[in-house]
Amino acid sequence: MNSPQPSIATRLTRLLGIEHPIVLPGMTYVAVPRLVGAVSRAGGLGILASGGLSTQECAQAIADIRAITDKPFAVGCSLALPGARECVSVALDAQVPVLNISMGKGDWVIERAHAYGGKVIATVSNEKHARAAIDSGVDGLIVTGHEAAAHGGKVTSMVLLPAVRDLCDLPIIAAGGVADGRGLVAALALGADAVAMGTRFATSLESPLHADTKQLVVSKAAEATIYSKNFDTYPCRVMDTAGGRKYTARPLSPPVALTRSVQAALEIDRPLMDLARDAMAQGPAQAVRTAYFGAATLAMRKAMYEANHDEGVQLIGQSQGLVHDVVSVDEIMARTVAQAREALAQLQRGFV
Numbered sequence: 001m002n003s004p005q006p007s008i009a010t011r012l013t014r015l016l017g018i019e020h021p022i023v024l025p026g027m028t029y030v031a032v033p034r035l036v037g038a039v040s041r042a043g044g045l046g047i048l049a050s051g052g053l054s055t056q057e058c059a060q061a062i063a064d065i066r067a068i069t070d071k072p073f074a075v076g077c078s079l080a081l082p083g084a085r086e087c088v089s090v091a092l093d094a095q096v097p098v099l100n101i102s103m104g105k106g107d108w109v110i111e112r113a114h115a116y117g118g119k120v121i122a123t124v125s126n127e128k129h130a131r132a133a134i135d136s137g138v139d140g141l142i143v144t145g146h147e148a149a150a151h152g153g154k155v156t157s158m159v160l161l162p163a164v165r166d167l168c169d170l171p172i173i174a175a176g177g178v179a180d181g182r183g184l185v186a187a188l189a190l191g192a193d194a195v196a197m198g199t200r201f202a203t204s205l206e207s208p209l210h211a212d213t214k215q216l217v218v219s220k221a222a223e224a225t226i227y228s229k230n231f232d233t234y235p236c237r238v239m240d241t242a243g244g245r246k247y248t249a250r251p252l253s254p255p256v257a258l259t260r261s262v263q264a265a266l267e268i269d270r271p272l273m274d275l276a277r278d279a280m281a282q283g284p285a286q287a288v289r290t291a292y293f294g295a296a297t298l299a300m301r302k303a304m305y306e307a308n309h310d311e312g313v314q315l316i317g318q319s320q321g322l323v324h325d326v327v328s329v330d331e332i333m334a335r336t337v338a339q340a341r342e343a344l345a346q347l348q349r350g351f352v
């Protein structure tokens with residue numbers, strides 16, 4: 001099923017000039033240039049995860065995506081993380097078509113992006129944060145429901161999407177629980193203009209996940225996830241594995257979190273003093289959170305890259321229960337659009 005599909009046009013496809021209302025969300029260590037470029041080249045919107053990248057690496061990643069495709073793509077930044085602001089600046093200097101921001105006020109990003117015609121999309125997981133983002137003047141929202149991998153909200157997409165739709169007329173990208181064309185049509189019916197599929201694209205051929213980890217995703221049922229604050233202090237959904245259970249059984253003590261975050265910084269070759277200065281600049285509470293995030297990256301890398309699921313922790317969504325094979329981005333895109341068109345046609349035919 002690899003033939004080009006006629007597009008499904010929405011407010012989001014028109015706003016960004018993309019063909020399909022399908023997005024690769026920012027996923028640290030997963031949404032790398034090869035995967036981002038593949039999704040954008042196939043007519044969706046790939047979002048580069050800039051977390052963990054130095055400014056030089058961020059600039060190189062943007063160049064790498066542009067070498068793959070001249071179609072629109074985005075750079076994603078969690079503004080509260082060390083180095084994020086510098087990466088956003090690199091992206092703005094490079095005039096990337098779309099910025100995706102989360103965890104912080106982004107007025108300055110909006111101002112600079114709009115000056116060259118760029119668009120800014122904020123990721124939110126509850127109504128309060130959606131209101132703040134709308135008031136700040138963003139061009140669109142990613143609304144992340146409870147089903148999602150990582151930091152989905154308390155409320156499921158089924159309720160959160162129409163609730164946020166009632167707040168604004170902005171294009172909405174639904175994230176959490178969507179892995180195929182049926183989910184796309186359901187999200188459109190709930191008021192979204194596109195879907196972001198993290199778990200599905202993380203299991204594509206172009207994803208950097210270890211082949212055994214991809215097969216593990218395929219083998220897991222929808223309910224085999226854990227939603228816990230003990231991973232990185234924010235409620236976070238991870239795969240139910242030995243490593244996932246061990247890590248989320250109780251909160252890490254601050255000294256262990258600090259030791260592991262230092263270890264993580266050394267592993268990814270980041271200057272410790274720079275990280276510490278950036279973290280402290282956000283205040284003591286955020287500095288502690290940063291240590292927990294740093295500790296979590298060690299566990300994430302073990303699961304993702306080494307398929308070590310006894311010590312590692314794999315971020316994954318409930319939609320893993322809908323992933324039955326490892327195929328290319330082009331194939332996922334073609335299947336999703338074809339299935340969505342079929343579901344729309346079925347709705348129009350009615351049910352007897």
Ligand SMILES: Cc1cc2nc3c(=O)[nH]c(=O)nc-3n(C[C@H](O)[C@H](O)[C@H](O)COP(=O)(O)O)c2cc1C
Binds near residue numbers: 028144316
């Ligand atoms: C392997 C993987 C890694 C992820 N990493 C991050 C991350 O670093 N930061 C983040 O905010 N969200 C992360 N996410 C969540 C996605 O951005 C997105 O919200 C989510 O995947 C949507 O739900 P779905 O998995 O049901 O498609 C990750 C998701 C996956 C599957």
